[in-house]
Amino acid sequence: MFKVKNLEVSLIKNNKIDRLLVKGVSLKIPDGKIISLVGESGSGKSLTGYSFMRIFPSQNLKITSGKIFFNDIDLISLPEEKIKEFRGRDIFMIPQEPLTALNPVLTIERQLSEIFEVHTNLSKDEIKAQCLKLLELVKIDNPAVRLKSYPHQLSGGQRQRILIAMAVALKPSLIIADEPTTALDVTIQGEILELFLELRKQLNLSILLITHDFGIVKSLSDYIYVMYGGKIVEEGIKEEIFENPLHPYTQGLIDAVPSITSVPKKPLKTIPGYSKISDFYCPFYDRCDLAQANCKREFLFTFINENHGVLCRRVIK
Ligand SMILES: Nc1ncnc2c1ncn2[C@@H]1O[C@H](COP(=O)(O)OP(=O)(O)O)[C@@H](O)[C@H]1O
Ligand SMILES: [Mg+2]
Structure with a gap:
């Protein structure tokens, strides 16, 4: 509460x-x-x-x-x-401009992984598995492919899903x-x-x-x-x-x-x-x-x- x-x-x-x-x-x-x-x-x-x-x-x-x-x-x-x-x-705040909230020079996987690297002790493999699970959770098609994408390769809706994935990553x-x-x-x-x-x-x-x-x-x-x-x-x-x-x-x-x-x-x-x-x-x-x-x-x-x-x-x- x-x-x-x-x-x-x-x-x-x-x-x-x-x-x-x-x-x-x-x-x-x-x-x-x-x-x-x-x-x-x-x-x-x-x-x-x-x-x-x-x-x-x-x-x-x-x-x-x-x-x-x-x-x-x-x-x-x-x-x-x-x-x-x-x-x-x-507490996670998804900011008003989803475009600027993602780093344009890093892949989706890198940006998601960073959250786990900073806040957990998970191994590389475990982090990768978590990233995949997150993209499935937010219903991104072809999650394995999308992990390797850069933000500009995604549609506005997909980017918003990525941000939501980042938001819920640490529950x-x-x-x-x-x-x-x-x-x-x-x-x-x-x-x-x-x-x-x-x-x-x-x-x-x-x-x-x-x-x-x-x-x-x-x-x-x-x-x-x-x-x-x-x-x-x-x-x-x-x-x-x-x-x-x-x-x-x-x-x-x-x-x-x-x-x-x-x-x-x-x-x-x-x-x-x-x-x-x-x-x-x-x-x-x-x-x-x-x-x-x-x-x-x-x-x-x-x-x-x-x-x-x-x-x-x-x-x-
Ligand atoms: N950095 C700032 N400097 C001066 N005024 C600001 C700044 N940020 C917001 N404000 C003012 O604060 C008020 C509320 O802003 P904000 O919370 O962003 O409104 P909303 O999200 O409801 O559109 C607005 O009148 C805005 O002009
Ligand atoms: Mg506002």
Whole structure:
């Protein structure tokens, strides 16, 4: 079980907090569940994901508050040499760009082997056998041939499978998949999502799925966190979120999902405005059709039942 409590990630300038980018995010990832973090680009999803690894893409980003528990261990207060043991072994993050995540000058076998070389005492032959098994697990055709391939010789879907193989190599407790299908066409997307479901079942993995795509969320998640402007604005089990979305932002996202079963007669609804971190308590205030002056007041995230919570003034009794 992973638990994030009041996580804050900030942009640092001259050794001071310049801007909060993740503003007090709390979430839970129970064993074997697929938890989605959904929201449009810029809402702070990737930064939340990186926080689990305590590595950010640039030096000026820092966790400035909060806790991340893995069972009873707070990963944020661990010394650097200790967190290294968790990275890659217990928690694996598949980064947003699968292309750049693989080393173009090394074969797939070399890249997979390295994981075992660093983290286990297996012999060369055992490592080779493990690599083959991994490619079978992620359903790559001709695994023996593919091991000798370089990344550019593989399709986008195959590369994503390789990354998933790397992610599950050491049987981590949690994989964080950041926009895992964004670069892929729709059929391949479906296959990759199917693979996540199978692996979750086979390996009892927990998956934190980061995506801007509510369609993907619908097919994959057990529980959903909707993020906007650095905050969780709504959370709940899938049925609650889709059947009774409470936050105007969530409602907008769901309305914007293209329906697979019907050809749209009118242009798809898009959400007006742009994503911007606001200083109001509800970060959606300046884009919300239902906003009123008292939305600028601070109020608390409120649960309407045990499976559904929201940050919206209209829901507070
Ligand atoms: N290195 C950085 N320097 C400054 N701002 C950043 C940096 N990385 C991310 N941000 C800002 O943090 C916010 C959240 O980023 P991110 O977590 O990548 O969003 P998401 O993954 O939801 O698209 C964005 O507004 C982005 O502009
Ligand atoms: Mg991102």
